[in-house]
Amino acid sequence: MKTNKPIFDKELLKNKKLLGIVAAVTVCTGTVGYATYQAFTPPKQQATEKFSGEKEKETDSWIIPEDRRKKSSVTTKKSQAKKNKTTTDVSTDVFERFGLVETAKDSDNKGTMKSSLSPKELVAVAQSIKDKEATKQPTILDQVLQQPAIFKPEKSPQKPVTDNTQTKPSEEMDKPVVPLPPVQPETPQEPTPQPDPQPPVAIVDYQVLARLVENAEGLPASAYMTASYQAMQNQLKVAKTMLAERQATQAQVNAQVEALQAAIDQLVLRGNFSDLEQLVAQVKLIQRENYTTESAQRLDQAYEQATALIQEGEATQERIDEALNQLNQAIMHLVERGEKAALQAIVDQAKGIDRALYTAESLQVLDEAVGQAQQILQFVDATQAQVDESVQLVQAALAQLQTIGEPDYSLLQLTRLIEVCEQMDLTEYTEQSVAVFTEELARAKAFVSSGEVTEEAAQAQLAALQQAKEQLVKKTDKTVLTQLIQEVAQLEASNYTSDSWATLDQALQTANQVMADPQATQEHVNDAVSALQHAKAALVEV
Incomplete structure (x- = not known):
């Protein structure tokens, strides 16, 4: 194993440690002095106290003087108590930090003031700092100071001899010590790029859209106009695709819900044509020639519009009602042509x-x-x-017609009657009646020509001529009566009963009398013919 020894002198290191202790004591003395100064110096008011003070100043404007004095006294007491507490806390913190015990100069002020440090106390403080430093975990700076970067190896390691040339130990020891190169900081490596974080999967609610689609599918196409229903179907198709794919966002789903609901709200109901069709059928049967041209034209116009609407196949109820109303109005305003x-x-x-x-x-x-x-x-x-x-x-x-005055009126009527009598065919009448009529007509003509006409004379002549005209007797036709008498004369009385023959004989005698009477009228002749025919028909054979 290789052992590293520092090249620094141990004595020098001891001196350095001593200097460090002295520096620490000096720093500690300054720290304790600063703490003592802080203990006896009033702390600055906190922001909260400043704010509360401003609030109190704002309220002082409406507090009466006596209350203001009371309030000021209370505030002063609270502030002094807070200062004392702050001083005590700071002093206690300093002494506890350095492991010191406080001493009191005055028994009366015990617990309220901190005493100054004596030399012994300073030594004690230094010793306390030293003890704490000994137990304190070394920092990076301490580790660097304790382990210098340059070391002197005690003995070089022996390497195996690989060739004939071997280095002598003495030569190796005589070589100067080459310091190690400074430690180069590691080249910072770029961090491995991490994949982009995937956004959290959003949960999309399709329930409202699904219910709306279900409702839309239940709407019958026959109940709505084609255009509006087709628009709804388009939105329904989009919504069903969205439900099937499940790839939309919540915003897209909400937008489709609104679009489909709007399409449903805009559906237009189809109208009922039954009433209009019945009225059109009735109008078709109306005889236009019985009504005035203008009113008939209005009816035809309303009829054509209603027919065209029916042929469209679908319409709103509003349009149907409008056409129905116009057709009814045209019927009500028909004007009949007068019966002339x-x-x-x-x-x-x-x-x-x-x-x-x-x-x-x-x-x-x-x-x-x-x-x-x-x-x-x-x-x-x-x-x-x-x-x-x-x-x-x-x-x-x-x-209001007014006749002309008399005798002109009677004379005019007589003149008109004379003109009528002159135009009559007198050959149809009997000679006797014609003679009387001709005589009266001549008298009337002479009266008109006389020039001397009075109202009474004119009226009398008019009445006489009118009577003569009415008494004319037409000549009779006895041909039928003559033939019937000849037929009865050929019958034998023995062939019939006596009663029936007696009736026939009586009718025959009456007929012979009419034939012999020149004044007999046609009516008399006709009566004789009728009686003789009935008697002949009533004969009863034996």
């Missing part, structure tokens, strides 16, 4: 009057009413109210 039969009849009546019998003023009123009525008749979209109003107007015009 009554108006046409009253116009024909007004046109057929004998205008010569009425005054010009009254005829003018009638003509105006008839003109307006004709316009209503020609107006295709005339309403029933317009037609009824026109009818009432013409009726009022007819009622």
Whole structure:
């Protein structure tokens, strides 16, 4: 084994140790003196005391003088007690640190003040420091001082002889001692790069998204509009993919929950077409020609819009209700065309009057009413109210007609009757009735031509001519009666019962009388023919 001895002199080391002890004693004396100074010097107030003092100053502004004095006294006492405590703690700490026992100069101040150190006490302090240093663990500096870097080997190690040349021990001892090279600090090695720490695996909650997907899958497509339902399906597909892959972050899951929920909230329900379809079917049967053109056009427009909406196949209930309302409004505002039969009849009546019998003023009123009525008749979209109003107007015009005055009125009627009588075919009447009529007609003509006409005379002549016209007797046609009499004459009475033959014989006698009467009317002839036919048919054979 190799032993290393320091090259320094032992005496020199002893002197160094002595100097170290003296230095330690000096330092200790200064330390004890500083501790004594600190023991009798009031410590500075701490930050908390300063802060509390400021708080007390802030509150002093509203404390009354007497309370301020009390408060100041209490504060002073607290501060003095704290100083004493601090002094005692510092002194005790110093003496305990160096293993000393405190002494009191004055029995009255025992425990409150620390005494100064005597020479013996300084020696004791030094000895205490020495003892502590002996038991103290050596530091790195101490180890370096105790183990110098240069050593002198006592004896060189013997190496085995590998060749014929051998080094003599004396020569080896005579060689100068070469100091060892200084210890080079180790080259710092770069630390092995550690792999990047992996972030902790975040736990993603998919429960809300899963429940929302389950709810969305239960929504029927037939209940919603195609566009909104398709948008929801797109978001549902993304959500289902996210649930299947389980690779999303919580933020992505939350965003998809919001997107899917928004798509569900924006779903638009499909409307019900049943009411609109029923109304459209009813409107289709309405006869447009019975209503005015304008109202019928409004109906057709609403009908076309409703039909187009139905053909779309889907619509919101709002659009369906709007189309239904417009179609109902068009039906309610249909205006019927007026029934013009009554108006046409009253116009024909007004046109057929004998205008010569009425005054010009009254005829003018009638003509105006008839003109307006004709316009209503020609107006295709005339309403029933317009037609009824026109009818009432013409009726009022007819009622207000005023006849011309007498004797002109009676003379005019007589003149018109003469014109009618002159146009009659008198060959159809009997000669006797025609003779009376012709005589009365000649008298009426002479009356009109006389120029001297009174109201009474005109009315009497008018009545006489009217009576003669009514008493004309038409000639009878006895051909049928003649043929029937000839047939009955060929029958044998013995072939029939007496009662039935007696009835026939009575009817035959009446028929012969009619045939012999030149004044017999056609009515008499017809009655005789009817009675003879019934009697012939009632004959009972024997």
